[in-house]
Amino acid sequence: MLDRKQLRQWGRKVIDIEKAALDNLYQFVDSDEFADACELILQCTGKVIVMGMGKSGHIGNKISATLASTGTPAFFVHPGEASHGDLGVLSSNDIVLAISNSGESSEILTLMPVIKRQGIPMIAMTGKPESTMAKLAQLHLCIKVQEEACPLGLAPTSSTTATLVMGDALAVALLQAKGFTKDDFALSHPGGALGRKLLLKVSDVMHKGDGLPLVGHDICITEALYEISKKGLGMTAIVDEDGRLEGIFTDGDLRRVIDAQINLRQTRIAEVMTRNCITTSADILAAQALKQMEDKNINGLIVVDADKRPIGALNMLDMVKAGVI
Known part of the structure; x- marks a missing residue:
């Protein structure tokens, strides 16, 4: 034995x-x-x-x-x-x-x-x-x-x-x-998870076009909820008459609105949205955007251009699907 x-x-x-x-x-x-x-x-x-x-x-x-x-x-x-x-x-x-x-x-x-x-x-x-x-x-x-x-x-x-x-x-x-550098390393490892993490940009991961949740600031909360539900990102960007970002409304904001017993059909989304929200740009690495979310303890980001107009959106689930996490 x-x-x-x-x-x-x-x-x-x-x-x-x-x-x-x-x-x-x-x-x-x-x-x-x-x-x-x-x-x-x-x-x-x-x-x-x-x-x-x-x-x-x-x-x-x-x-x-x-x-x-x-x-x-x-x-x-x-x-x-x-x-x-x-x-x-x-x-x-x-x-x-x-x-x-x-x-x-x-x-x-x-x-x-x-x-x-x-x-x-x-x-x-x-x-x-x-x-x-x-x-x-x-x-x-x-x-x-x-x-x-x-x-x-x-x-x-x-x-x-x-x-x-x-x-x-x-x-x-x-x-x-x-x-x-890490970027140099990624160039010789493009096929694996490491390459995805180091080379993918926000533009490669974000939802854009019809996939971007976007509403005007004059609509009621209920209409904004339809947009959130339709796009499935748990949030929507809110823009002014010129299409510039005014704020964001998320699932978390909805819970606070319900707790405050605010009328969802009569209250404008601009009154309850989160202003001065954290945004990102399309040309940075997805890993950098992930760090933004982790540092600020948030689950999603609106992607804006140089004029502060929303061009995309992404959340933690997108990072998981892309292999960044």
């Missing part, structure tokens, strides 16, 4: 070993080589070509994806395939980031003479500063660990974790050095 306590202890030991490996990584990030590698990549006018075999290749794939999504053009090339034609993707203004814990990957060492002949700089990321790759590369980033979390000392565990974290440190340092 399985000893559940022992299983938990083994799991905790792995975490402890890998935490120690990451603590050991500080000294390598604090080195001149790390800063030199960042500067070299910042000066690069081409791409960062990441290479690695086996588990290093899996980690390399993730590092290249992180670099690419944070403003540093990069992609992964399998060293084995590179020897059979894929090396043709390299150009003279690229940089190679080669990953191997041992620093003796034969597949990468085979490529190094060709890479050097083209004058392409290489950054080696290895666990052995004395390795062949470390010595032949222009720069070396050390990812040495004291021990693998695998009790056999065979399966890459601590070493792959250290490699991944070193790649993240490199990517984020470059991101900050470039002044990479």
